[in-house]
Amino acid sequence: MGGIPVIDLSTAFGGSAAERLRVGREIDRICREIGFFTIAGHGVPAPVMDALRDTANAFFALPLAEKQRAIHPVKGTPRGYIALGVEALSLGNALATPPDLKEYYHFGRQSWPDEPYYASAEGQRYFLPNLWPERPQGFADAAAAYYAAMEHLTVEMMRLAALGLGIPEHFFDDKIDRHITAMRLNHYPEQTAPPAPGQLRAGAHTDYGLLTILNGENVPGGLQVQTRDGRWLDVETDPLRFVVNIGDLLMRWTNDRWVSNVHRVVNPPDSSAARSRRLSIAFFHHPNYDALIECIAPPGAAKYPPVLSGAYRDEKYRQTRVAAA
Numbered sequence: 635m636g637g638i639p640v641i642d643l644s645t646a647f648g649g650s651a652a653e654r655l656r657v658g659r660e661i662d663r664i665c666r667e668i669g670f671f672t673i674a675g676h677g678v679p680a681p682v683m684d685a686l687r688d689t690a691n692a693f694f695a696l697p698l699a700e701k702q703r704a705i706h707p708v709k710g711t712p713r714g715y716i717a718l719g720v721e722a723l724s725l726g727n728a729l730a731t732p733p734d735l736k737e738y739y740h741f742g743r744q745s746w747p748d749e750p751y752y753a754s755a756e757g758q759r760y761f762l763p764n765l766w767p768e769r770p771q772g773f774a775d776a777a778a779a780y781y782a783a784m785e786h787l788t789v790e791m792m793r794l795a796a797l798g799l800g801i802p803e804h805f806f807d808d809k810i811d812r813h814i815t816a817m818r819l820n821h822y823p824e825q826t827a828p829p830a831p832g833q834l835r836a837g838a839h840t841d842y843g844l845l846t847i848l849n850g851e852n853v854p855g856g857l858q859v860q861t862r863d864g865r866w867l868d869v870e871t872d873p874l875r876f877v878v879n880i881g882d883l884l885m886r887w888t889n890d891r892w893v894s895n896v897h898r899v900v901n902p903p904d905s906s907a908a909r910s911r912r913l914s915i916a917f918f919h920h921p922n923y924d925a926l927i928e929c930i931a932p933p934g935a936a937k938y939p940p941v942l943s944g945a946y947r948d949e950k951y952r953q954t955r956v957a958a959a
């Protein structure tokens with residue numbers, strides 16, 4: 635599978651303590667080395683994944699004018715359709731490149747309880763109503779079903795992560811039980827004109843949260859991750875599996891024991907660029923906005939000051955927005 639390790643989760647889910655610890659330690663080994671792996675045996679039903687990929691593809695195939703009707707009226711709001719030219723992910727890692735050659739759809743949780751955590755002024759910064767277009771039919775339902783499946787999976791995975799880190803299995807539970815995860819449907823269109831120098835489908839960057847869980851199609855012009863010796867390794871996306879990678883907050887939380895690794899999405903080869911479009915679905919698992927991310931991995935001094943989950947992401951969204959857009 636494209637050079638990154640594969641972990642089969644099926645024996646860990648509901649398995650013995652010894653088996654869960656074994657899988658946790660496998661995750662630990664990989665996350666110290668490259669921070670990227672593919673999961674099989676994840677238990678998410680294929681129809682849930684297919685339904686969101688199909689609706690997303692149908693949306694991106696609509697005429698631009700129709701897609702633009704799903705742009706959020708308040709500029710910079712991380713919901714709805716975001717057109718080409720608005721974001722350059724590399725800016726979040728202080729690398730200046732032209733805008734990414736992608737359009738995307740941003741959404742979050744569909745509904746939440748009527749409680750102060752969500753309804754307060756601060757809560758409303760993270761719990762924003764989704765914006766759904768008139769077409770395609772079933773978009774919101776497919777998105778909600780997928781989001782729910784990812785929530786279940788990430789709770790399980792963070793427990794295995796805790797086992798791998800040698801901390802109590804349920805350490806993360808109350809820091810992710812009101813998480814602020816946003817999802818993105820990324821669409822990288824056919825390239826009918828050559829990209830500008832340095833322009834990629836997604837510039838080199840790290841992700842911001844705990845785990846990113848990515849599902850995609852099996853097409854060229856795709857994801858690459860950097861190895862410790864500086865090479866770019868192709869990461870294949872398989873529609874039946876997920877690619878998982880560690881984000882910045884989990885790297886900070888583990889005091890750099892786990893690596894939030896640099897990755898990018900490259901342009902398709904010239905020979906097929908005019909025909910090569912690509913879709914990916916990303917669940918950017920992000921803790922409760924009030925979770926304090928403080929070194930959990932003694933011994934040794936903490937390398938980073940504590941940071942609040944929500945404030946950290948706000949800053950990254952601000953940095954990666956192309957100034958003129």
Ligand SMILES: O=C(O)CCC(=O)C(=O)O
Pocket residue numbers: 818820836841848850856857897898899913914916
């Ligand atoms: O589309 C992909 O394969 C990865 C996209 C990505 O890295 C991101 O949106 O953060």
Ligand SMILES: [Fe+2]
Pocket residue numbers: 839840841897
């Ligand atoms: Fe990313």
